[in-house]
Amino acid sequence: MTALRAASVAIESLGKRFPEGPDVLANITLTAQPGDFVALIGPSGCGKTTLLRLLAGLTPPSAGAVTLDGILPAEARERLAFIFQEPTLLPWLTTRRNVELPDHLGPKLQENQSSRGQELLKLVGLEHAAEQYPRQLSGGMKMRVSLARALMRQPGLLLLDEPFAALDEMTRNRLNEDLLRLREQTPFTAFFVTHSVSEAVFLSNRVFVLAANPGRIAGEIAVQAPYPRTAEWRESVDYQRLVTRATAMLRQTQGAA
């Protein structure tokens, strides 16, 4: 179906302002190589979520441009997937049918899709819950279903908007590890918005710290630790040092705002 290739993302002098409002984002320039895992952290109101929505083509930019492998996001929808803060599952569908939803939507449906639903459920450890309805699942399980659904179309770009914010720390850590494990199997470029510095450092190879009013890039921290990263890496001095550095940078931007 889709090429098994991670996408490149080019953001050029991107700005966003809502009618009658101040600039939400100003002059964002950022290029992500295929396979980059980009984390976006910053204070509330710095436009992180707006940036993600611009990348998904859910809202048009006021200035500058975003392209995904050289195309506008709204025209490259089959190449991208979005994971929302909420699991956004359809409550009337079983887990498996929720995962397979992308197969049943779109202007041109192929009849003979060898469904990857069952395989993806296995990958996120939910094959036993295939015939259960969302209300029977815990918050962490629902997010796993959302993750499996996002991977259904083998996206080149995965956009994640604080997907694990509502989960307890144990579950969140486990899902972070799962996310990286999934990326070993299906390569994708990721933009991950989070409030958690430790989550950002654990997942990404590039952490961008954003400042507010207007939302802009305040700094970038490279995380060079190789993938696959495991839970043990969290114990390392290297990791702790990076978390401390990112936290300091974040604090600085908040002080300035």
Add this chain to the structure above:
Amino acid sequence: MNATRTNSSWWWPPLIAGAGLLALWYAVIAIFKIPTFLLPMPHEVLAAVWRERASLFPAALHTGGSALVGFATAVVGGALVALLLASSRWLKAALYPWVLVVQMIPVVVLVPIFVIWFHAGLRSITAIAFMISFFPVVASTTMGLISTDRGLLELFTILEATKAQEIFRLRLPYALPYFLSGVKIAATLAPIGAISGEFLAGTTPDSLGYLLLIYRSDPGKMPEVFAIALVACLLGFVFVGAVRWLSWALLHQWHESEQSGE
């Protein structure tokens, strides 16, 4: 969960309370020496039901039939009007207040109008049952159709869903619980509307409302008036029971409103 325990704890409280209320009923009559023409005793009501069975049950069927046709038309028509209202913000703003205004007309006023329009027969009664059960369906279905979760709509946008897919795979199923709660209200109102219409019009023999008109003019027939109340309750139970069953069948697997409660 333990189904048997849930079931028994469901059935016993209303039965015990019912027995208690019956006892209280008898006690009040005995203590205050209330005559039958004011308040008949429960067994007198049952006796009246039995005595009048030849007229009560055909009447209940007639009333039920009028209510059912009016109710069914209201459900279908209400859902269609809701679809229309939800299809455009402008239409909803323009028409919704007028739907509300029509709902404000009392049944007492509608009856003479409908009797003139539709003649004195079953059709005017059906029209009243329709009028009284139409609005709840429109109101709750419209609400359901316009309150589709924004996150789900964006998900469908990203998944490149067509407009038809958005309607049939998202908006309609999302509105289903709202629609059914409107239908539940309509089911309780339709038989009441039919009986009120029959009573006020007084033109449809063999109906519960018409029998009520006859019984209440005879002071000796207080048990019969109560008998009508009882039969009307049973009729209402049939309506509500059927809709509740339908709602349970459609929703219990996935919707909170049909979980072990209600």
